Amino acid sequence: MEHTVTTLPAARQPGCPFDPPAELIEVRRRSPISRYLFPDGHEGWLVTGYDLVRAILADSRFSSRKELMRHHPTIDYGDIEVPPAPPGEFLLMDEPQHSRYRKPLVGRFTVRRMRQLTERIEQVTAEHLDAMEKAGPPADLVTAFAKPIPAVIICELLGVPYEDRGRFQQQIDMFLGGEASDEELIAAYTATQEYLAELVAAKRANPTDDILSELTGGDLTDEELKGMALILLSAGFDTTANMIGLGAFALLRHPDQLAALRAEPALADGAVEELLRYLSVAKTFMRTALEDVELGGHTIKAGSTVLMSLNTANRDPERFPDPHRLDIRRQDGGHLAFSHGIHQCLGQQLARVELRVALPALFGRFPTLRLAVPAEEVALRPESADIHGVKSLPVTWDV
Amino acid sequence: MRVTADAERCIGSGMCVLTAGEVFDQSEDDGTVIVLRPEPPEHSRDAVRRAAGNCPAAAITLSP
Numbered sequence: 001m002e003h004t005v006t007t008l009p010a011a012r013q014p015g016c017p018f019d020p021p022a023e024l025i026e027v028r029r030r031s032p033i034s035r036y037l038f039p040d041g042h043e044g045w046l047v048t049g050y051d052l053v054r055a056i057l058a059d060s061r062f063s064s065r066k067e068l069m070r071h072h073p074t075i076d077y078g079d080i081e082v083p084p085a086p087p088g089e090f091l092l093m094d095e096p097q098h099s100r101y102r103k104p105l106v107g108r109f110t111v112r113r114m115r116q117l118t119e120r121i122e123q124v125t126a127e128h129l130d131a132m133e134k135a136g137p138p139a140d141l142v143t144a145f146a147k148p149i150p151a152v153i154i155c156e157l158l159g160v161p162y163e164d165r166g167r168f169q170q171q172i173d174m175f176l177g178g179e180a181s182d183e184e185l186i187a188a189y190t191a192t193q194e195y196l197a198e199l200v201a202a203k204r205a206n207p208t209d210d211i212l213s214e215l216t217g218g219d220l221t222d223e224e225l226k227g228m229a230l231i232l233l234s235a236g237f238d239t240t241a242n243m244i245g246l247g248a249f250a251l252l253r254h255p256d257q258l259a260a261l262r263a264e265p266a267l268a269d270g271a272v273e274e275l276l277r278y279l280s281v282a283k284t285f286m287r288t289a290l291e292d293v294e295l296g297g298h299t300i301k302a303g304s305t306v307l308m309s310l311n312t313a314n315r316d317p318e319r320f321p322d323p324h325r326l327d328i329r330r331q332d333g334g335h336l337a338f339s340h341g342i343h344q345c346l347g348q349q350l351a352r353v354e355l356r357v358a359l360p361a362l363f364g365r366f367p368t369l370r371l372a373v374p375a376e377e378v379a380l381r382p383e384s385a386d387i388h389g390v391k392s393l394p395v396t397w398d399v
Numbered sequence: 400m401r402v403t404a405d406a407e408r409c410i411g412s413g414m415c416v417l418t419a420g421e422v423f424d425q426s427e428d429d430g431t432v433i434v435l436r437p438e439p440p441e442h443s444r445d446a447v448r449r450a451a452g453n454c455p456a457a458a459i460t461l462s463p
Binding site for chain 1: 416
């Protein structure tokens with residue numbers, strides 16, 4: 001019996017900022033795959049179970065091409081033409097285009113290279129903790145700590161000048177915060193394109209020791225480099241920042257887990273993996289079937305849009321026992337927080353090192369760190385944001 | 400157990416290095432998989448199985 005979902009459950013339960021919307025969990029409990037009636041009338045699919053989400057993400061019969069994503073999950077745009085992804089924006093491409101852009105980057109984001117950054121990340125983290133300590137409590141952990149650390153690091157990797165960071169951060173917040181108007185989005189897009197054009201031209205003229213400069217030595221055009229830089233900067237600015245902010249919030253709300261992490265620093269790697277699973281800040285991914293595909297007892301017709309809920313997949317009890325419990329000793333592995341298949345996060349090893357350094361350092365520096373407002377008053381990003389997170393996290397500590 | 404890996408399929412996620420660093424490495428040039436120990440020692444085989452299972456590109460093959 002097929003179940004049709006007509007509204008994408010969006011509201012998180014009050015007091016449960018870390019859990020997927022209860023109705024979405026209920027959709028998965030009923031079936032790992034449901035029909036989904038998009039607001040524009042398209043009859044697509046909503047996939048919420050771990051095995052099926054993972055299978056689709058690894059299956060090249062499901063396309064990531066932007067021009068095929070014509071059905072918005074929550075807004076009726078009517079019958080619209082969507083242009084293909086701009087050159088270089090490889091997240092929204094299939095092979096072989098995708099590889100043209102991803103391949104030259106992979107060698108720069110290996111486990112070894114990212115671990116070599118540990119010392120630098122520790123240094124940047126310490127500087128921000130020093131500044132928090134000097135200014136004294138209270139502080140907004142998002143602006144004082146969660147946002148700047150990954151931003152400094154991705155800018156250094158790409159060779160974005162320090163003084164340009166503020167300008168870019170503002171645009172990224174606009175794109176990804178989920179609250180900007182269409183006019184604001186267009187203005188942010190234009191400003192970003194102008195900025196990236198300047199940046200690429202500067203790297204071509206005066207190559208420095210960074211990824212972007214190195215890429216100018218290949219056969220990539222300026223337009224392609226702009227697209228790649230946009231992907232790397234927005235991913236680098238926003239995703240880990242939200243994981244640090246929401247991760248700190250989650251640990252503060254699970255004092256037993258925080259105490260365990262403090263008592264046993266060796267648990268840090270496992271704690272990072274568990275926070276990635278538990279929080280799944282990249283919530284929803286889309287694909288389009290390129291041909292008819294049999295899946296979970298259903299036929300996904302060619303042209304159907306498939307919405308995948310990564311946060312319910314990462315809370316699937318068939319894959320993760322007691323899935324709604326944050327347990328930093330969990331050994332299950334295999335979470336989908338970085339997606340799966342050829343598009344799995346390029347920067348995942350960087351994110352791991354950043355989280356591995358930043359969170360323990362924060363709780364190490366401020367042993368009495370706590371929320372400065374009741375937990376219910378912590379402002380979350382709206383569900384329309386691509387990446388889940390806290391807008392701000394007021395914290396305080398004893399001095 | 401014998402391990403082979405297809406560097407053409409590999410997308411350089413580093414999951415195998417993270418899971419079984421004794422057996423897998425990534426090329427300094429292009430980040431793709433290198434099998435350090437095609438016949439992994441007994442104590443690393445569970446990790447190797449997990450690495451193969453978690454590979455996002457299904458680039459790792461295990462044979463008896």
